Amino acid sequence: YDFLMKKLNCFFFFYDLQYTEEKLGQAEKTELDAHLENLIARADCTKNWTEKIFRQTEVLLQPNPSARIEEFFYEKLDRKIPSRTTNAELLGQYMQDAAKEFGAGTPYGSTLITVGEYQRRLGGAEREFLQTSAINFLTPLRNFLEGDWKTISKERRLLENRRLDLDVCKARLKKAKLAEAKAAAAPDFQETRPRNYVLSASASALWSEEVDKAEHELRVAQTEFDRQAEVTRLLLEGISSTHVNHLRCLHEFVEAQAAYYTQCHKHMQDLQKELNPSPPSTATLPGASPPSRSPNPSNALESSTLKIEEVKPPATGTRKAKVLYDYDAADSSELSLLADELITVYTVPGMDPDWLIGERGNQKGKVPVTYLELLS
Numbered sequence: 001y002d003f004l005m006k007k008l009n010c011f012f013f014f015y016d017l018q019y020t021e022e023k024l025g026q027a028e029k030t031e032l033d034a035h036l037e038n039l040i041a042r043a044d045c046t047k048n049w050t051e052k053i054f055r056q057t058e059v060l061l062q063p064n065p066s067a068r069i070e071e072f073f074y075e076k077l078d079r080k081i082p083s084r085t086t087n088a089e090l091l092g093q094y095m096q097d098a099a100k101e102f103g104a105g106t107p108y109g110s111t112l113i114t115v116g117e118y119q120r121r122l123g124g125a126e127r128e129f130l131q132t133s134a135i136n137f138l139t140p141l142r143n144f145l146e147g148d149w150k151t152i153s154k155e156r157r158l159l160e161n162r163r164l165d166l167d168v169c170k171a172r173l174k175k176a177k178l179a180e181a182k183a184a185a186a187p188d189f190q191e192t193r194p195r196n197y198v199l200s201a202s203a204s205a206l207w208s209e210e211v212d213k214a215e216h217e218l219r220v221a222q223t224e225f226d227r228q229a230e231v232t233r234l235l236l237e238g239i240s241s242t243h244v245n246h247l248r249c250l251h252e253f254v255e256a257q258a259a260y261y262t263q264c265h266k267h268m269q270d271l272q273k274e275l276n277p278s279p280p281s282t283a284t285l286p287g288a289s290p291p292s293r294s295p296n297p298s299n300a301l302e303s304s305t306l307k308i309e310e311v312k313p314p315a316t317g318t319r320k321a322k323v324l325y326d327y328d329a330a331d332s333s334e335l336s337l338l339a340d341e342l343i344t345v346y347t348v349p350g351m352d353p354d355w356l357i358g359e360r361g362n363q364k365g366k367v368p369v370t371y372l373e374l375l376s
Contacts, residue, residue: 028170030163036229039236040156046239047149050246054141061130061138086130089123092116111275118271122264129260137253144242152235159232162225169221173214180207311348311357311364318346321358321372335365345372 032040067084085093095116099109183204320342327337335358337343345356345367358367 086123086126088119092119125263132256137249140249155232159228162228166221166225169218176210176214183207320375321345327371
């Protein structure tokens with residue numbers, strides 16, 4: 001055990017020494033080939049941006065940090081995450097509970113029931129979107145960060161250790177050759193010092209053996225480094241497959257978002273129709289022909305009794321209206337209209353309900369209701 005610990009400490013010492021000398025520029029460093037360096041840079045970029053996209057998607061799907069932490073612990077404990085009521089569902093429940101207190105038969109109470117029901121539908125659509133996005137988008141990103149990337153990082157660390165082994169062997173061989181050359185220098189043949197020649201020859205033989213040993217270790221280290229570099233390269237090239245998989249997941253995420261917002265839009269349109277039912281008499285389809293102008297028997301009477309220039313708009317009750325069709329005024333009391341223009345309209349006491357007073361700038365006159373789309 002002591003021998004193994006000493007050997008490990010020796011290895012770590014050489015690693016630290018080699019690493020420090022490389023940083024100080026006092027030792028040579030084996031550089032990776034350009035292709036492998038590009039793969040490493042691409043992998044690092046993929047990891048960094050995937051992590052940022054993953055974290056921000058988590059925030060988008062669950063803005064509450066406490067809930068995110070709770071979900072994280074459930075995942076680590078491999079337990080099912082409990083179902084949560086969405087904010088829209090909770091709002092809908094509050095509205096319906098309030099309607100019971102106020103009275104479901106009152107206008108306010110009945111409206112609260114209707115709006116509350118649609119809020120709960122919106123919450124259900126949100127819940128489905130969150131579940132779909134978590135499965136189809138968040139899970140693949142998490143699997144890459146916690147699975148594939150950890151494997152890549154492990155092999156990259158092993159490659160760095162193999163590189164340090166290789167560079168330590170190179171440095172050892174270099175020192176052994178220098179020592180061998182120094183020992184093989186011309187010895188002193190003076191008879192007064194014959195012992196020096198014997199010592200020099202013995203040292204030269206020892207250093208020659210050390211060189212042979214260092215060369216063998218260098219070949220082994222080079223083989224292991226090349227093998228590990230190939231393993232790492234194959235893993236890094238798999239990043240392309242990761243991009244393809246994440247692209248497919250991204251399409252699924254966008255489709256889930258589009259379906260969610262489409263469903264929300266439909267729910268809100270249905271809610272608006274229930275709250276503001278449009279009168280069937282004024283409903284017209286795009287491209288339909290304008291309504292026929294029917295003679296107004298009271299029109300002549302109104303013209304004689306109602307002076308347009310004296311009509312004043314009320315303090316409240318004016319509305320904007322969009323003109324659906326062109327209209328040519330029959331007399332000076334009416335206002336000619338152009339399709340798609342916006343005018344201000346209002347009514348005055350005693351007017352025919354089929355007509356309104358219309359204003360466009362300084363112009364004023366009666367306009368038929370059937371040619372207008374009243375705006376809220």
